[in-house]
Amino acid sequence: MTAPTTSTAPSQEETLRSALSARKRPQRANALSASLTFGWRALLKIKHVPEQLFDVTAFPIMFTLMFTYLFGGAIAGSTGEYLQFLLPGILVQTVVFITMYTGMGLNTDVTKGVFDRFRSMPVWHPAALVGALLGDAARYAMASAMVVVLGLILGFRPAGGVAGVLLSVALVLVFSFGLSWAWTVLGLILRTPNSVMMASFLFLFPLTFASNIFVDPKTMPDWLETIVGANPITHLVSAVRGLMHGTVAAQQVVWVLLISAALVVVFAPLTMHLYRNKT
Amino acid sequence: MDSRSDIAIETSGLVKTFGKTRAVDGVDLAVRRGMVYGLLGPNGAGKTTTIRVLATLLRPDSGTVQVFGHDVVGEADAVRGRVSLTGQFASVDEDLTGLENLVLIARLLGFSRKESRARSHELLDAFGLAEAAGRQVKNYSGGMRRRLDIAASIVVTPDLIFLDEPTAGLDPRSRNQVWEIVRALVAGGTTVLLTTQYLDEADQLADRIAVIDHGRVIAEGAPGELKASVGSGALHVRLRDPEDRPEAGRVLSGTLGVPVHLESDPAALSARTSDPGRVAHALAELSRSGVPITDFSLGQPSLDEVFLTLTGRTAEADDSTDTEEDAA
Structure with a gap:
């Protein structure tokens, strides 16, 4: 039962006036705290819309099972052998594919009124995007865990141990954070989430398949081997494989870090420029 | 200087084009502090574009635009620190709960975790949303969503609030609630700039009205003056x-x-x-x-008659330019 409006009206008006009379203006949030707050928003969205985790759970399982059992025997002689080679690559492929959703999510988000509010507030503006990417990093971490756990169940035995696996996942997350900025550019340029997805696929397919994820590039024609050798994904996969199997060379990791930094340096300012001037 | 500091919004020759469309075509406004200023006009008249420029979301193509003496382009951050925007489409996150939305804004504005929750609950109580605090906004009614939207705009009570069609699509009761909130805001010293297509809304709330049509101010004054100018x-x-x-x-x-x-x-x-x-x-x-x-x-004469006299057509009849404003 609700109380009759006549009796609640005066107190309602009082609370309204007292709420409006508060003029406290706190010190504005710094860049880090604003970014973390937006990251919290991304996590809340996962909590309220758990369906969106479909891509980070179903994808990894599908890819790992499919490639291990369909092609493993043909490529490496046995599925068990192939899994040792494939799993680090599948980890990279899975997470890199999921980065695409960052652009789609941003595209959906920006077209809604709530981004108008964020943009008209006195906060460090990149925080809205950095926070979203931090939230995405949580999704990437979940997908990574899926792949690794599934791999261990199927018989993947990394010589690099727990540390090697954790470091390789961390490296994948760093690279994905960098790559995500490329998708945010697409997310701001293109008109619909679908066109963002199509455009991302256009880049992601050649990027992941023309790499050393599935096969050793030495088996490829020379010209293709050159292309594959220049592919940043190849560098990432080599480093991840090295970390997991305990055979990593420092320069492999440095390469990946440099590429990730370059992606941020190029695409983050471009994203921010587009974000600021979004009509 | 004294007369200047009295001014909340001042625009001169404001122009904003989208492709070939001159959405705002030379708008001059002067809004004094503490008043409710209404932008009245049909869909596509340029009201929303004007508000988006004032709220630092769009850069004007030409003209000067100052809010509390700060240029909206050069000193955008100073402007943002004093204004709040409630957009035409709900500017809250539909996936989050009402409480989460307000805490999010409060945290972004720099409140501590504890203060954020306290302020959010205070606002939810004041806006009659306490019971819905834990529900996702997508399950709110139109009136509740609008109130939450306004609540989000006053987590820190702004010196100037933009309300873009605050009662569009609301039932009469929710509309009255929003009007009540606007009056309370003004009583607290906040300047209000609102857009509306409802003539009686402008008449009810606004101290001054600018009638906008095709990106231009075609008449400006107190509601009574406007009516008098018609005869x-x-x-x-x-x-x-x-x-x-x-x-x-x-x-x-x-x-x-x-x-x-x-x-x-x-x-x-x-x-x-x-x-x-x-x-x-x-x-x-x-x-x-x-x-x-x-x-x-x-x-x-009603403002309908005012509009008819000024433009030669009634305000409601003009829906042909809907899409222009939407595209903006």
């Missing part, structure tokens, strides 16, 4: 018996000294006048000549 008010009379109309017309035009207009209702007629003394005399004459009336009214 005098009118006496409307309704007769019990339509057959009396010729006789009533003769009496009214004789006593009022103006031509009488026969309305489409066969029992109604009207005459332009705003002199209550003459009207009283005319009504007395009518009853003396034995013409019974059921109803009469003397009023200023």
